[in-house]
Amino acid sequence: MLKSYIKIAWRNLWRNKAFSIINIFGLSIGIAFSLLIGAYVWGELQVNRQLKDADDQYIIQSKWKDPNMGFEIGSSxxxxxxxxxxxxxxxxxxxxxxxxxxxxxxxxxxxxxxxxxxxxxxxxxxxxxxxxxxxxxxxxxxxxxxxxxxxxxxxxxxxxxxxxxxxxxxxxxxxxxxxxxxxxxxxxxxxxxxxxxxxxxxxxxxxxxxxxxxxxxxxxxxxxxxxxxxxxxxxxxxxxxxxxxxxxxxxTSEQVSKNLTPYLVALKDYNMITEGGVVKKMTCTLSCIALFILLMAIINFVNICIGRASGRMREMGIRKVMGSLRKQLIWQFLAESTLIAMIATLVALGIYLLARPFFSNVLGKEITGLFSFPLYFIPLPFMVALLVGLLAGIYPALVLSALKAVDSLKGKLSSVKESVLFRKTLVAFQFTIAAIVFIGAIVISQQISLFFNNNLGYNKDNVIYSQVPRDWSPKGVQKMEAIRYQLSQMPQVSGITLSYVIPDGANGGNYQVYRQGANPSQTIVAQGLTVDNQYASTYNIPIKAGQFFKPVFNLADSSDVVINETEAKALGFKNDDDAIGQKIMSPGYPVASIIRGVTADFHFGSMQDKILPITFNNVNYSTYYRYFSIKLKPGDIQQNLSALQKRWAELMPGAPFEYKFMDDALKQLYATELQLKKAAYIATFLAIIIVLLGVLGLISLSIQKRTKEIGIRKVLGSSVAGITSLFLKDFLGVVLIAGLIACPLAYFMMQKWLDDYAYKINISLSPFVFSIALLTVITALLIMLQTIKAAFANPVKSLRSE
Structure with a gap:
């Protein structure tokens, strides 16, 4: 009997190739995307679980009373x-x-x-x-x-x-x-x-x-x-x-013991919560997107199955007259929908194999191969397919199998109304999800654009950085400064600086400072940046008052520091000029530092955090350095880099010239956001494809059911535009309602996402208007292409359709 059900189901699929392809392709896309995201999430959850005695392994983390006093990852x-x-x-x-x-x-x-x-x-x-x-x-x-x-x-x-x-x-x-x-x-x-x-x-x-x-x-x-x-x-x-x-x-000392509280984090959990829980946020966000995409694909599948089934009432009537039992009709519907779901799952597995390298590149992490999962994973996709198949087939199976044979042969639903409202509700739900994903992708893109624009407070254009050999002594600094000077004379170089840090958030440590004469308990925490006197000019950081160290370093200048605007305000200076020449102290250090300059604020780290107080120390005094930051002159970048590499090798033989652009440092700083942006674009594309496949399937069904109506309308004088408008009204109203629901939901969700950033965009109307308008236009074009074809058909053939 089961063989018979499957054979009839296969014949029905083959007879209706177009609808079968739409159904299978739409569902397979949803399943494949969900499998890929599921594999990514599973991979993140497996981090550290392969270690020996993983259940007993812990990392010691540090919680400071003031988070700027130390690093969370470091401990005693x-x-x-x-x-x-x-x-x-x-x-x-x-x-x-x-x-x-x-x-x-x-x-x-x-x-x-x-x-x-x-x-x-x-x-x-x-x-x-x-x-x-x-x-x-x-x-x-x-x-x-x-x-x-x-x-x-x-x-x-x-x-x-x-x-x-x-x-x-x-x-x-x-x-x-x-x-x-x-x-x-x-x-x-x-x-x-x-x-x-x-x-x-x-x-x-x-x-x-x-x-x-x-x-x-x-x-x-x-x-x-x-x-x-x-x-x-x-x-x-x-x-x-x-x-x-x-x-x-x-x-430990009193300063450490009073401010530091160590705590343990299980290594099995560490990957998900480290760096502010960025991996956990990423996996949760992608899981929700994948769930929505899969749900959209399932809704498409259910919708088209219901629509196709309602066109088979006469078949059901004939089967009943020929002696078929209700349970046999139910099994037939379930067999067909389950067969489609199983085929879609097999196609999805093929898509998984093909798309895995691409998704690994997008997410910046190797996604587990299909044959690398534990054995208990093998039946899961097919169990999902079985569940989806039963879900899609159960409604038409129960409804149509309950009709009287006479009503079925007449093609009438006298006892049960065709659930048009239910199907339109499902379509509206699809459009709502697609609109939310689309709006979210635009907002994420706008926020990431803010990270890379010229509002950083410094100019990153044409700036490269490379680590240099280290000799952390006055002699070593003098040697590197001499090399810096020789490189600065190259016609390809417009600026170069020696420093311990670049603007990527990794500072040289935090320490407490206070104004001389103030109560030592009234300290602020400042980031310490060790640089030379060319740092501000190379990165084009504006000077608000004083100067960025003296042109030539003398031992008498060892106590000179430069601070930023935020630190000047935190120390209580009414304006930047008032800070020049004033002295600041650090607890435990008897020598005062003299403020020689105040810079404008700039984003040293991520925009998730507010700009913090910064104290610049002279590398000639604090003899710690790691980088040359080099600003190249505009022109042929590759030619400039080749000349620089040659001169580098002459001045520092044996030292690799492994350079990166500052854009690369920012990309690493915002790696998670960039991955989310790419994933959001992919999800948007898939959501629109699934929605349009659903609309294509439903409009095709609608046209098929109303073929005779179209023919009668043409005979009575209806125009092609008039016939097309009938179908447009059915769907565009649904799109607009979905847009009205999606906009406030998307605004709330994206505002919640932006709350993690101290510096963020203001959400404007443009993402909402653009998303809804584009979805409406694409849907309208698709409907028009289908209906115009039907409207131009010979009305005689339309009237003979039944």
């Missing part, structure tokens, strides 16, 4: 070790690291790489497997290094390289060979080797190597170290948090 360097030694019943292991970047060389290969200087517990604590080397001893020697297989291929072209040498540069300019003691196999995404998207490590060295690199992994007041601990089975994290607070109060 001594805390994990002290927990293991003082509370062995609670903590079974720990790992700490300091992330640095340095020049790594092998022969004539020179690259700037990210290195983790950390404890030797790394490999065994998290179960990282080595392709080559012994995990028990690989990180025991201060001058040994474990590298990833990708880096092994990059430097050596093979992975069997244990015992080979790589040269690492220290922050004092020294160079030393490190022996490769291990090669890591492929590592799934985790928050240990890649604690953030901007801190992905490929080289791992012993904590004892910190001395060589001029770094420090010790000290209770050193709160810039990333700390991890592994708890014993069954231990409550709250108990460990109390122990951490007790240790901090006992061992």
């Amino acid at each position: 360097a001594e805390l994990p070790k002290a927990l293991k030694e003082n509370y062995p019943g609670l903590v079974t292991n720990y790992y700490r690291f300091d992330g640095i970047t340095t020049n790594v060389s092998k022969g004539d290969k020179h690259f700037r790489e990210t290195v983790q200087v950390g404890d030797s517990t790394l490999l065994n604590m998290y179960g990282f497997k080595l392709l080559r080397g012994d995990a028990n001893t690989a990180l025991n020697d201060p001058f040994s290094v474990v590298i990833t297989s990708q880096m092994a291929m990059k430097y050596f072209g093979r992975t069997d390289i244990v015992g080979q040498l790589l040269n690492f540069e220290s922050f004092s300019g020294d160079k030393h060979d490190f022996t490769v003691s291990g090669v890591l196999g492929d590592i799934s995404q985790n928050s240990v080797t890649a604690v953030s998207a901007r801190n992905v490590s490929d080289f791992f060295v012993n904590a004892d190597a910190a001395k060589y690199f001029k770094r420090n992994l010790s000290g209770w007041d050193n709160t810039y170290i990333v700390d991890y601990i592994e708890l014993k089975k069954g231990i409550d994290p709250k108990t460990v948090e109390k122990a951490m607070i007790a240790l901090l109060h006992k061992n």
